[in-house]
Each structure stands twice: as C-alpha cells, then as structure tokens.
Amino acid sequence: ATAATAAAGSTAGSTAGTGGLLLPLSESEQQRYSELFSRCCPPPEAAAAGGSSSSSSSVGELFRASQLPPDTLHQITEVCGAKRVGYFGPAQFYIALKLIAAAQSGFPVRIESIKNELPLPRFMVLKNDSEVRYGTPAELHGVKFQVPHATLEKKSYKRTDEGDKQEPKSPPMSPICSPPASPSTYQRIPLSYGYGKSRSGLEQQHGAPYEVRHSTHQQDGPSSGNYGAKPAVACSTLNQSLSAEREQQDSSAHYSDDPWRITEEQRDYYINQFRSLQPDLNSFISGSSVAKNFFTKSKLPIPELSHIWELSDVDCDGALTLPEFCAAFHLVVARKNGYQLPEALPETLLPEYLQAASLKPMRGCALFESYSESLPGGQQTRDFSRTEKASAEEVPDNPALLQDAKKDEKQALKVNTALKMIPKEFQHLTVKTAAQESNALRARPRSRSYSSTSIEDAMKKGEEPPTPPPRPQKSHSRASSLDLNKIFQQSTQ
Amino acid sequence: IPVSVICFPQQNYPLYIRSIPTENELKFHYTVHTSLDVVDEKISAMGKALVDQRELYLGLLYPTEDYKVYGYVTNSKVKFVMVVDSSNTALRDNEIRSMFRKLHNSYTDIMCNPFYNPGDRIHSRAFDNMVNSMMMQVC
Numbered sequence: 243a244t245a246a247t248a249a250a251g252s253t254a255g256s257t258a259g260t261g262g263l264l265l266p267l268s269e270s271e272q273q274r275y276s277e278l279f280s281r282c283c284p285p286p287e288a289a290a291a292g293g294s295s296s297s298s299s300s301v302g303e304l305f306r307a308s309q310l311p312p313d314t315l316h317q318i319t320e321v322c323g324a325k326r327v328g329y330f331g332p333a334q335f336y337i338a339l340k341l342i343a344a345a346q347s348g349f350p351v352r353i354e355s356i357k358n359e360l361p362l363p364r365f366m367v368l369k370n371d372s373e374v375r376y377g378t379p380a381e382l383h384g385v386k387f388q389v390p391h392a393t394l395e396k397k398s399y400k401r402t403d404e405g406d407k408q409e410p411k412s413p414p415m416s417p418i419c420s421p422p423a424s425p426s427t428y429q430r431i432p433l434s435y436g437y438g439k440s441r442s443g444l445e446q447q448h449g450a451p452y453e454v455r456h457s458t459h460q461q462d463g464p465s466s467g468n469y470g471a472k473p474a475v476a477c478s479t480l481n482q483s484l485s486a487e488r489e490q491q492d493s494s495a496h497y498s499d500d501p502w503r504i505t506e507e508q509r510d511y512y513i514n515q516f517r518s519l520q521p522d523l524n525s526f527i528s529g530s531s532v533a534k535n536f537f538t539k540s541k542l543p544i545p546e547l548s549h550i551w552e553l554s555d556v557d558c559d560g561a562l563t564l565p566e567f568c569a570a571f572h573l574v575v576a577r578k579n580g581y582q583l584p585e586a587l588p589e590t591l592l593p594e595y596l597q598a599a600s601l602k603p604m605r606g607c608a609l610f611e612s613y614s615e616s617l618p619g620g621q622q623t624r625d626f627s628r629t630e631k632a633s634a635e636e637v638p639d640n641p642a643l644l645q646d647a648k649k650d651e652k653q654a655l656k657v658n659t660a661l662k663m664i665p666k667e668f669q670h671l672t673v674k675t676a677a678q679e680s681n682a683l684r685a686r687p688r689s690r691s692y693s694s695t696s697i698e699d700a701m702k703k704g705e706e707p708p709t710p711p712p713r714p715q716k717s718h719s720r721a722s723s724l725d726l727n728k729i730f731q732q733s734t735q
Numbered sequence: 736i737p738v739s740v741i742c743f744p745q746q747n748y749p750l751y752i753r754s755i756p757t758e759n760e761l762k763f764h765y766t767v768h769t770s771l772d773v774v775d776e777k778i779s780a781m782g783k784a785l786v787d788q789r790e791l792y793l794g795l796l797y798p799t800e801d802y803k804v805y806g807y808v809t810n811s812k813v814k815f816v817m818v819v820d821s822s823n824t825a826l827r828d829n830e831i832r833s834m835f836r837k838l839h840n841s842y843t844d845i846m847c848n849p850f851y852n853p854g855d856r857i858h859s860r861a862f863d864n865m866v867n868s869m870m871m872q873v874c
Contacts (some may be wrong), residue, residue: 524771548850
C-alpha cells in the first residue's frame with residue numbers, strides 16, 4: 243500500500259506560482275491533499291482503469307474525521323461539486339479539503355473562502371498507515387503527482403467539451419504536476435523508460451494517441467485526442483519510473499515551471515508547423531484562411547480560439563508572424579492541456595520576447611538528446627544556421643519521428659497526431675538554403691516586428707558563440723546596407 | 736463618462752451593450768434604440784459617408800434625468816451609440832470624439848480576428864477592457 247501511495251501521492255516541484263488562474267495550494271497543502279486523496283483512492287491500477295475517483299465511503303470517513311457537523315459536510319459536498327458530478331474526483335476532493343479547512347477555521351462554506359490562505363484541514367481519526375505516511379513526508383517529496391492530475395485533465399477536457407467555461411468551481415488546476423511546457427521533466431527522460439510502453443499500451447487500448455479515456459464520465463474527447471494531450475495524463479505506473487528522474491529535475495525546474503514559457507522542442511515543433519503552412523519563416527500566415535483552418539483543427543471552441551487569436555495577434559493585423567504563431571500554438575496547447583487562458587498575453591509569449599529568445603543558445607546539448615533525431619545539431623541556433631543540412635535530414639527523419647511513438651514529449655505526440663491531420667502540407671516541406679533563411683531570419687524580424695535593434699543584437703550575439711554564422715554572401719531579400727553593417731559589426735566584436 | 740455604450744451594425748440589432756448602472760438599464764436600451772431613428776435620418780440626409788456625428792441632446796426629453804446620447808457611424812454603417820450623463824459637464828466634445836475613435840479602433844481589431852464572424856455578438860475581452868477603461872476613466 244505504501245508503495246502505491248508513494249507513487250500516487252506526491253508533491254509538485256512548482257507551487258502556486260504559475261498564475262492566479264489556478265487555485266493556489268501551498269506546498270504543505272498539496273502534500274497533505276495528495277496523501278489524503280490517495281488514501282481515499284482505490285489502488286492505482288484500478289484508478290488507471292476506472293478513473294481515479296474516491297470511493298465515497300472512505301471520503302465520508304475522512305470528512306467525519308474532520309469533526310465538522312454533518313450539515314456542514316453536506317454543504318461542503320455540494321459546494322465542491324461532488325454532488326453535482328456524483329463522485330469525488332480529485333478536483334472535488336481538493337476543493338472539499340480546502341472547504342473543510344475553511345470551515346474548521348470558522349469561515350463559511352463557500353468557494354470564496356478557499357481562495358485565501360488556510361491552515362491544513364485537521365482530521366482527528368487517522369488510520370495507522372496514513373500516520374505513517376504523514377510521519378515520513380520525505381518519501382513523498384519530489385515525487386510528481388500524476389494520477390489526480392490525470393483526472394484533473396479529464397475534467398478540464400470534459401468541461402471544455404461541454405463548453406462549460408463558466409464553471410465557478412473549476413478544478414483547482416494547481417500546478418501540482420509540472421506544467422506541460424516544463425522542459426526539464428521531458429527532455430532528460432530516457433526514451434526507453436516505461437512510459438513509452440505504457441503509452442503505447444494506452445494507444446492500443448484507446449485507439450487514438452493520447453486520449454485519456456479512462457474516465458468515469460463519457461468523454462468522447464476526440465478533440466483533445468486528435469490534437470495531442472499532455473503525456474502525463476497516463477496511467478500511474480509511469481509515476482514510479484518517473485519519480486526518480488523528476489526529483490533530479492525539480493531543482494532545475496524553476497525556470498521551466500512557467501507553463502507559458504516555450505521550450506526548445508516546442509519551439510522547434512511550432513516552427514516546423516509554421517513552415518508547413520508558410521515556407522517563408524519571415525512572412526506571416528494569413529488569418530482568414532490558413533491560420534483559421536489550422537487552429538480550428540484543434541477542436542477548441544470558437545470563442546476560445548477567438549480569444550487565443552486576440553492574445554497572440556499582437557499587432558492586430560489579421561495575420562500571424564512566426565513568434566505570434568508560436569504564441570498562439572502554445573496557448574492552444576496549454577488550453578488543450580487544461581490550463582485556463584490568461585487574460586493578457588504572458589510576457590514569455592510576447593513576440594519580442596520570443597524573437598529575442600529564439601536565437602539564444604539554450605541549455606546545452608542534453609536538451610536535445612531525445613530530439614536529436616529530428617535536428618542535426620544540439621542547439622536551437624543550429625536549426626537556423628544549418629537548415630540546409632537540416633531540411634534534408636528533417637524530411638526523412640520527421641516522418642520516422644512521427645510514427646515513432648517512443649517519445650513521450652507532448653510535442654512529439656502532437657507531431658504524431660497533428661501531422662496525421664495535415665500530412666500533405668508537411669510532406670511538401672520545402673528545402674531552403676540555410677544562408678537565405680538565416681539571413682532573412684536575422685534581418686527580417688527587425689523589420690517585421692517592433693523590436694528594437696537591441697533584440698537583433700541579442701540575436702546576433704546569440705548566434706555567434708556556438709557556431710560561426712554563415713556570412714550573408716547571398717543578398718537577402720532586403721538589400722539594406724544597414725543590415726550588412728550590423729552583421730559585420732557583430733562579427734568583428 | 737459614458738453611462739452606456741451600445742454598438743449596432745447596419746441591421747440595427749445590438750452587437751455590444753455595456754452600461755454602468757445595472758438598474759434602469761432597460762431605459763438606456765430603449766433610449767438608444769429610439770436614437771437609432773435619428774441616426775438613420777442623419778445618414779440619409781447627409782448622403783455621403785459620414786464619420787462622426789454628435790446628436791441627440793436629450794437634455795430636455797427626460798426632465799428628471801439628464802443625459803445626452805451621442806452617435807457615431809463608420810463607413811460600413813456600424814453605429815456606436817453612447818449615453819453620457821449630462822451632469823458631467825466637464826466632458827467635452829473632443830473627448831467624446833476620442834472615445835468614439837477608440838471604439839472604432841477596437842472594433843477594427845476585432846474584425847481582424849479570423850474567428851470573429853461579422854454580425855456576431857462581440858465577446859472580445861480586449862474590447863471589454865477598452866470599454867471598461869473608458870467608462871471608468873472619468874469616474
């Protein structure tokens with residue numbers, strides 16, 4: 243039992259820092275809640291098969307242990323939504339725990355109460371095994387919280403599918419699992435670990451990549467399935483294999499905890515997608531036809547897509563440049579994985595930020611060891627400077643990559659799924675010469691966006707260290723002498 | 736300070752309604768609707784495409800309350816109607832014009848969104864934020 247609970251219960255590396263959209267749970271709260279949930283949960287194997295909702299008897303016991311009067315408990319059950327959905331999924335359970343804490347502190351049983359800082363709920367009658375667990379929180383530390391998050395994902399899908407966006411008790415999507423964009427959790431995971439197998443098992447089981455169908459509510463969820471889903475939404479057996487890796491990665495995860503930060507693989511994927519729609523990376527995708535169809539394939543509801551567009555089309559020109567497209571795609575991805583859309587575009591998704599970041603040398607070749615089949619080099623910059631070699635390699639590699647289901651990264655999954663949807667465009671990937679592309683890429687973004695020259699310098703600086711950038715021998719599309727001067731200045735530094 | 740902002744397309748159904756005091760909102764709706772007649776009258780009278788028109792000093796129509804209704808028509812016959820409280824005499828003509836210009840710009844931005852079908856109700860958060868800031872700015 244302890245092994246199972248150790249696997250299922252966990253704390254998240256990130257706490258409530260990623261935005262006020264999610265119900266904030268402190269570290270200790272997350273720990274306690276996940277412990278409690280796993281205690282009330284059926285064993286993980288059953289959870290994987292039948293959805294990890296708590297059996298109501300153990301939940302009832304727990305609630306009674308809180309020593310609140312029964313009508314308060316009834317109120318809590320109603321407010322948290324369990325009565326409405328008929329069972330205690332992790333979302334309801336967490337809300338209920340928060341409400342119990344609120345009630346014990348004397349606050350009324352309402353959703354507003356739980357938005358504040360609250361002490362942990364107190365349960366008087368503790369079972370022996372849970373006491374043992376409480377006594378050894380260390381063993382739970384650093385283990386990712388997978389199973390409840392799985393159902394949280396499902397809940398959010400369900401809500402999305404039902405168009406029920408006004409759900410006041412939206413699941414406490416506290417970042418109890420590292421967000422999908424977190425690179426460290428996915429990059430260094432060796433490909434051979436059990437996750438791939440379990441995922442392919444899931445695939446066979448469900449007949450579609452990545453759809454978490456093991457939910458108690460009839461989730462047709464074709465939408466999320468087609469467009470790729472969070473890989474962590476899998477059966478909990480992967481927890482055990484992942485826990486060790488995750489612990490090491492937690493320390494470096496702070497940079498990548500931000501779900502609105504685009505990882506390298508994601509960026510590459512987005513860029514490839516952009517290329518499939520618009521071969522010239524410096525031009526833009528027209529909104530009315532190309533982009534609209536593309537994003538409609540994500541099967542998100544139109545109002546959400548409209549909002550995503552509004553957020554990402556910063557210059558409001560009805561077309562998406564590459565950074566705008568990356569931001570939009572990232573928002574779609576985040577939404578499909580259950581994150582609520584922000585009211586304003588996060589800083590890490592701004593076009594200036596993305597452009598500045600796009601050519602910085604990133605965190606080393608280790609990031610790409612799992613992605614190296616599709617990219618020749620280790621670093622982001624190489625993608626631009628060696629595209630001529632890359633393109634030739636990419637085209638045969640990527641189809642292989644697509645069919646290869648061993649990557650658990652969501653990006654690869656989406657490559658898998660999304661490309662099934664747009665196979666034609668992808669196979670028409672044109673091979674451009676590196677010099678032209680890299681020159682154009684360096685010169686153009688300055689003209690396209692309102693980024694200042696400092697960004698261009700940053701881009702150039704970024705390119706310099708890893709590899710000598712190809713000199714702009716060919717005249718680039720804008721034969722502006724200013725560009726050449728900048729480039730030569732940079733190279734002499 | 737606009738008390739109410741309503742936007743109509745050519746077919747004269749509301750695309751967007753926002754009012755500050757939620758009580759008596761119906762009264763504003765009714766007033767704005769009647770003002771549409773005046774708008775149409777002015778459009779037909781002008782003949783050419785007109786950009787900005789101020790209209791309907793309703794100061795006397797309802798002696799109990801005093802408020803003014805302003806109108807604005809775009810080239811595509813999209814009408815913006817704004818109800819302002821007359822007691823706020825500090826509000827000058829150019830301020831009204833600038834508010835209409837902001838509305839028009841935001842409307843254009845919405846049009847750029849491929850997921851927006853012209854004729855749909857406007858649900859854009861950016862538009863809402865802009866209108867809110869406009870309504871709050873003089874408060």
